[in-house]
Amino acid sequence: MAQRRGRHAYGDGIDRFGGIDAVVNNAGFGLFGIFEGASREKIQEQFDVNVFGVMDVTRAILAHFRARRSGTIVNVSSGAGVFGLPMISLYNASKFALEGFSESLSYELASQGITVKIVEPGGVLDTKFGARSSDEFGNASVPAGYEDFVVATGKVFEGLRASRHASSEDVAKVIFEATTDGTDRLRYVATEDIQPLVRARRESSEEAYMGLMRERFRN
Numbered sequence: 245m246a247q248r249r250g251r252h253a254y255g256d257g258i259d260r261f262g263g264i265d266a267v268v269n270n271a272g273f274g275l276f277g278i279f280e281g282a283s284r285e286k287i288q289e290q291f292d293v294n295v296f297g298v299m300d301v302t303r304a305i306l307a308h309f310r311a312r313r314s315g316t317i318v319n320v321s322s323g324a325g326v327f328g329l330p331m332i333s334l335y336n337a338s339k340f341a342l343e344g345f346s347e348s349l350s351y352e353l354a355s356q357g358i359t360v361k362i363v364e365p366g367g368v369l370d371t372k373f374g375a376r377s378s379d380e381f382g383n384a385s386v387p388a389g390y391e392d393f394v395v396a397t398g399k400v401f402e403g404l405r406a407s408r409h410a411s412s413e414d415v416a417k418v419i420f421e422a423t424t425d426g427t428d429r430l431r432y433v434a435t436e437d438i439q440p441l442v443r444a445r446r447e448s449s450e451e452a453y454m455g456l457m458r459e460r461f462r463n
Contacts, residue, residue, distance in 0.1 A: 254305055266316040266423045267305050269298040274324070274335035277384035278394065286384075287334055294338035299345065306358075313357035318422050319346045320415075323366040323438035327445045330397050330461050350430055361422040362431045365415045366438030367408030397461060410435035 257264050272294045275286060302317055309315030324332055325339030343362060350360035386394055418434040433442055444453050 254308060258308065263312060264305065264308060264315070266318065267301065268318045268320065268419060268423070269301055270320045270419075271297055272320065272322075272338075274322075274332060275384075276331055276335070278331065278386055278390050279333045280387045280390075281385040282334060290334045290338050291341070294335070295341045295345070298342060302349070306353075309353075309358045310356045315358045316361065316423050317346075317349075317353070317358065318361045318363060318419055320419070321346070321362050321364045323364055323433075323435075323441060325362075326364060326438070327441045327457075331394070331401070347430060354428070359428060360430065363415070363419050363422055363434050364431060364438070364442070365410065365418075365434035367405060367435065368410050368412055368415055400460060404437070407437045408435075410437065 254264060273290075275282060275290050298319055305315070305317070309317075319342055321342050322335070322339045324336045325343040328336050328340075346360050346362045353360055415434045418432050422429075422432045433439060444456055448456075
């Protein structure tokens with residue numbers, strides 16, 4: 245269904261402008277809560293939007309890009325595609341999948357003159373993403389025994405939210421840069437709030453990183 249709609253939209257764009265230069269996959273939402281309390285239906289929805297939708301939209305444009313021997317695909321990931329956090333295991337899983345898909349795809353499509361980019365934002369102030377996640381959490385069950393952990397983890401997330409200063413315009417500028425800079429750079433970290441955790445994940449040892457995270461989320 246999404247792929248058919250994508251082909252229709254692409255056809256309209258090609259008819260109007262003569263061709264398409266770039267595609268930005270930005271749709272996404274985040275489930276928040278204990279994994280054990282999530283339904284199979286919600287898990288499917290998380291992956292339908294954040295992973296399978298991206299794949300469908302991407303597949304629909306590839307014949308056009310290959311014929312032109314050019315094109316850029318920008319997939320908007322998240323800090324949650326770099327480092328794992330409790331209470332967002334399903335969102336993490338979808339964004340880790342998106343990162344792996346995008347990196348692997350970039351090697352395939354380079355042979356066709358097509359570039360793949362990943363943009364990794366953290367918290368953004370002026371979107372409804374957080375409100376949607378809060379609504380999802382409110383509708384999810386908390387299995388017995390997790391209550392203290394949920395309260396303690398919620399306090400950590402309050403601190404993380406307090407460090408957010410980026411706007412959707414800030415992220416849009418990074419998406420524009422990724423789309424137009426003419427390089428084969430794969431990843432772009434889009435907001436300052438996630439930089440410390442990104443550096444810890446990518447630049448420190450596994451032991452140091454896991455020690456940091458376990459200490460932060462110890463109940």
